[in-house]
Amino acid sequence: SQTIHQWPATLVQPVGSPLSLECTVEGTSNPNLYWYRQAAGRGLQLLFYSVGIGQISSEVPQNLSASRPQDRQFILSSKKLLLSDSGFYLCAWSLPGQGYISTEAFFGQGTRLTVV
Amino acid sequence: DQQVKQNSPSLSVQEGRISILNCDYTNSMFDYFLWYKKYPAEGPTFLISISSIKDKNEDGRFTVFLNKSAKHLSLHIVPSQPGDSAVYFCAARPFNYGGSQGNLIFGKGTKLSVKP
Numbered sequence: 001s002q003t004i005h006q007w008p009a010t011l012v013q014p015v016g017s018p019l020s021l022e023c024t025v026e027g028t029s030n031p032n033l034y035w036y037r038q039a040a041g042r043g044l045q046l047l048f049y050s051v052g053i054g055q056i057s058s059e060v061p062q063n064l065s066a067s068r069p070q071d072r073q074f075i076l077s078s079k080k081l082l083l084s085d086s087g088f089y090l091c092a093w094s095l096p097g098q099g100y101i102s103t104e105a106f107f108g109q110g111t112r113l114t115v116v
Numbered sequence: 117d118q119q120v121k122q123n124s125p126s127l128s129v130q131e132g133r134i135s136i137l138n139c140d141y142t143n144s145m146f147d148y149f150l151w152y153k154k155y156p157a158e159g160p161t162f163l164i165s166i167s168s169i170k171d172k173n174e175d176g177r178f179t180v181f182l183n184k185s186a187k188h189l190s191l192h193i194v195p196s197q198p199g200d201s202a203v204y205f206c207a208a209r210p211f212n213y214g215g216s217q218g219n220l221i222f223g224k225g226t227k228l229s230v231k232p
Binding site for chain 2: 009036042044045046092104105106107108109110112
């Protein structure tokens with residue numbers, strides 16, 4: 001069975017510090033991978049998605065970046081955090097459908113990031 | 117501009133009664149609609165979906181109705197149970213021919229509270 005691991009669960013970082021959140025998926029190959037953010041009072045906002053190693057698409061311009069160094073590893077980074085980066089970050093995966101993304105996305109447990 | 121809207125941020129229902137969660141969309145180019153359920157500090161979990169070619173899909177206590185002419189869908193939970201208390205996200209998948217797009221677009225969520 002497939003599992004998704006995301007860590008850390010909670011993180012408190014000062015403004016201007018770097019960020020690295022890691023996500024790994026097990027039990028499947030060539031998954032589509034996503035980073036979402038849920039800010040207070042807002043829905044799930046897609047930040048990045050990846051359909052393969054080294055392939056990253058950004059949905060929202062910001063000071064965050066994503067990388068996919070391995071097939072089942074997705075990393076969310078920032079060189080300098082802003083207060084507005086606080087939120088609940090979710091990694092997700094879905095099966096690569098025949099040319100388009102499958103209907104379901106499976107989410108990790110999330111990381112609560114507080115920038116102080 | 118929000119393409120998927122959940123206009124009710126919260127809903128309170130008595131145990132045993134019906135819960136109706138609503139979702140409106142503005143884009144006719146969605147081919148699948150999904151509902152996700154999210155508990156605090158956890159990632160969303162897939163609940164039920166419906167294809168745009170159908171108007172109803174049922175799974176146990178959960179039924180999703182789709183009204184394409186009104187661009188409206190709803191999730192019915194009957195009977196509601198205290199364990200159903202969570203945030204429910206409506207999501208839509210843009211229809212795409214053979215590309216790698218089609219990422220889910222989420223609403224802001226509705227917090228359901230089921231009172232015993």
